[in-house]
Amino acid sequence: MKTANLYHDSAIKHVSGQSVYVNDIVASPYQLFGKVVYSPFAHARILSIDIEAAKQLKGVKAILTYQDIPGENQMGPVVHDEPCLAVDEVTFIGQAVCLIAAENEEAAYEAEKLIRIEYEELEAITSLQEAIEKNNLLCPPRKIACGDVDEAFKTSPHIIQDVLMTGAQEHWYLETQSALAVPGEENEMTIYASSQNPAETQAIVAEVLGINKNEVEVEVRRMGGGFGGKETQGNHVAAWAALLANATKFPVCIHLFRDDDQKITGKRHRFLSKYCVGFNDDGKITAYSVELNSDAGSSTDLSRAILERAMLHAENAYYLPNACIIGKAYKTNLPSNTAFRGFGGPQGIAVIENAIDRIARFLKKDPIEIRKINFYGIDKDNITPYGEIIKNNHLHVILEQLMASSLYTERRIAIDKFNDDNEFYKKGIAMTPVKFGISFTTAFLNQAGALVHIYNDGTVAVNHGGTEMGQGLHTKILGIASDALGISPEYIKISNTNTSKVPNSSATAASSGSDLNGMAVQNAIDQLISRLTEVAFDELSLLFPSSSIKKENICFANDKVYDNTNTNVGISFKDLIKKAYLKQVSLSATGFYKTPGIYFDRETGKGNPFYYYSYGMAVSEVKVDVLTGEVKLLQTDILHDVGDSLNPNIDIGQIEGGFIQGLGWVTTEEIKWDGKGRLLTYSPDTYKIPTVNDIPDVFKVNLLSGYPNEGTIRKSKAVGEPPLMLAFSVWLAIKDAISAVGNHQFEPSFSLPATAEVVLNSIEEIKHKIK
């Protein structure tokens, strides 16, 4: 089998129930059940904590408060503004106050009932609007600008100005946050984590325990889904479990109950965005200004970087000669919002996509026409507002191919006819593009390490700093290693991610997993191949004295090492390794990679933050029930650019899955809090992610072919995040259908998610206007 067609390296274990997740591990018969006791108030002063009665309960091994933290009471990943356990104040519902370790679940729940915490409720900010009104900023506002936006607005023939709300989103990874902490000798602590960032989990555990990083080992086998939700917030359960394990000297596992996970962990940031767009009669944008206001929640977490990415994607695929992009993050008394696939990008892109849609309706043109004339040019109009030049722009070729393959024009005509003929159902169609910048915008994070061992039986263990959360990273790495070493995947094992093998790794995030780690693994293997080539040269010269072998002709393939000018001159890989071992050649190498040429100046808002861009487009068609607001997604056609795919099955899986996750965000996944900051949609009973019936009846996904990406691992491109934003095609198709109710004469009220409720309200408003 070609390595590009490898099945997921855990697939057989997945389907037979053999794949192990944190909560499946039993480290010891004495393993304890860990539980977190959290604040029921969005903002309150803690007057007293009484744990005495709970401590006496049979089966209870430890109850901890902030006073029991041996190290620093902090788990903020970037800014130290997040106490591990509350001291005298709680700032959101779900903030940890006490920790319980008990012999079993029942005892832990009983103990919780006996803990008495007295609170004095304080005034809380639980809505973004209120935070904006009170100017409750998390950090100083940021700005990216180009051209002269004020002057451009003065001369713009048309201006549209409005506000767009985009909602929060719950990750809903199937495996809730979990960690198992196993105490070792002296200070040692081993954490089996469900974390996208084991190195940071290690750092935070070391900090709260007051020990060194070299005393903490963090291992991640796999996660049951991450999507950004375990980039920083997997650290919390790890820190809590470590504190309990350290206090009791028993292994402690914390696996959050679903409702608790939904209540206490952060979500995708909701945004309230104020925008103003100026344009000419053709629909060409002359000026764009946007103020992106995000709800950071109670602490910093990754909110600054997320806001930054939203700003860096405010223009999406469109050239803006004059733009002013302001970013503001606000503090509220809600769980700290965090990374989620797209990392702010979707929130920035939603605004301009909606603005373009409005321009088209205003000018009575097809939105595709407006998109096309505003796309970044190939040789001109190709500078982003932050100064990066767009190279290898595939927007135009994707549009051309997708318009043809999706029969957009024909379907648009058929839809107009359907809408003329039907009062109670309306159809809508939309095409939206995504251009997504690939790299961590915090430049130094763009580094990765690997450690490759060849054992003297010829088998290989590959370690790298990336984590597997289902995205198929290990499978791609397996393919890379297999091709680079010229041996079958069955001889290679991708090891669990472990901080003792590869130190100081960055989070598996920003879609960068295979770009960074793939290169690091390649680098390690290149070193090994170079050493082995020497050995092979000597051995082959010895075995085949009559052949004149050249080092540059030695080739590693098909489990053999041979002269590629004479394939009979060869030796099996396994035999070569034996020889190398006997010749005292090192069979282990570390690899390293850093992305070249990336920088960004946050003060000036200028730089080259991205190594390259990924492109994709989708056409979606929907049918809306005019009487209930319910939506049926009829068809989606996607064409997406992943360079030369490392593994088409996995890449298509990422595109389909990302798109459907985006579909949920733009349609049914509505998060509601009440005025007290209580999450109302805290279980799958009320929080609705897509089911099998919500996917399009016709769902065609294709990879752009013939456009290799120079300078990356095997000319591939990242894939994890960008496809999520293709779901805007559904969002705007819904708006198109609503608009048809008023024969496209009125701009529909719209927000995100477009729930049946939002849709029906918008339809009723248009009906009212018609009357």
Added chain:
Amino acid sequence: MNEPGYHIQFVFNDKVVSLSFDGSTELKPTTTVLNYLRSFPFHKGVKEGCAEGDCGACTVVLAEIKNDKLHYTTIDSCLVFLPMLHGKQLITVENLANGKELHPVQQQMVEQSGSQCGYCTPGIVMSLFGLYKNHHKPNRVVIEDALTGNLCRCTGYQPIIKAAEIACSIEDNDKFTLNSVKTKALLNEINTHSPIVIETAKQKYYKPFTLLDALRLRSQYPNAIIVNGATDIALRQTKKRELLDEIIDISDVKELKYFVEKQDYYSIGAGLQMEQLKLYAEKTLPALYQMLQIFGSLQIRNVATIGGNIGSASPIGDTLPLLFAYKAKVKLQSSITERICNIEDFIKGYRFTDLQKDELITEVMIPKPPVGTFIKSYKVSRRKDLDISTVSAGFSLLLENNKVKEIILSYGGMAAQTIRAGKTEQFLLRKEWSRTFIEDAMEILQEEFTPLSDARAEANYRSTVARNLLLKFFAETSL
């Protein structure tokens, strides 16, 4: 034959397993099948994703003998108490492969890239296994129905549908078919006649197999909670962590599982599972069939019963508005009495019915509507499938010379209980069935209810939907 008493028996890993609740283990009679399985180191494949039957990560399959054949059903093991396994075969994801050889549904999940993170996969595989055992070459609708109860956050489902199509086109000669004689023999060893009585220090759990025993236990323990599928009651334990101290489990009273066509009505055993009812309704009660297609998930419908849905008297119970429209009746029996009650009189308030302390709902009677009657059901929810309705409705209409002779407009989600739009009905009576009158009626309807705002929707949306559904009904009946 084993004597009844403190233990239950089921077939698991090719053996009859006996469990007792005498305190020698940590097992409670209300321990869920999920928690039981996960207590073994070698059955960690089954996963808890939500503990409320909304995600399907815990899906397992039960096999039982029906008409001498093994009948396979998927269930959410997080909602099923151990005694419900009695007399059945429990099959988990670890049981499917034949040695190293994967089951066809597993093999196709691998080949189609049907798993990514793998956490939902064991549940998906079990749903596919259930599909494989029940349908050869299923169409897309059947496949989607089998998978509705399984949430996957990674794949977007498309490869899973593909895996189902291919796996289920293969002739079924899997090891379960090959072993069926042996399995049936094992199942036949288990006594399913005498009631199971489990009394521990904290809990009492009674499981009768005959109606007579069920009614006797009911009068003996009038405060016991009656469970059938337990899809509602189990949440009190899994989510609210209540101790359910006294339970009568009537899920295996076979006498309550029937659907019979009578002269002028359909007679439905209260213990008939929703999925079975759906199959019967397809040809007889189309509006009911339509509603059951979007009722919960297959795993839920495989255990939830019509009697249970009525008995819970939820304001958003999916069947109630429609049963109002059908003018259904319920039969209520005790050891010594039997009475028949109109469904509307039976539902007395928020989760409150006219059921007496010694009675069980034993039958639901749905009159055959007069020829020409339109009956429709509507369910509007945030998500089409596996969701609780925001607004539901059951309408019935009989016209005479295009004038309204009889009309019932019944709604769920608009008040503390299922409620009829009486004023609107009165307004429409004897009027022409026309758009003009409907639009007038919509205004009246809007005034008739004062719904609540909650996590699902705002009151205003509910009111608008309620009135619009009337227009939808008109549009669908005036063609």
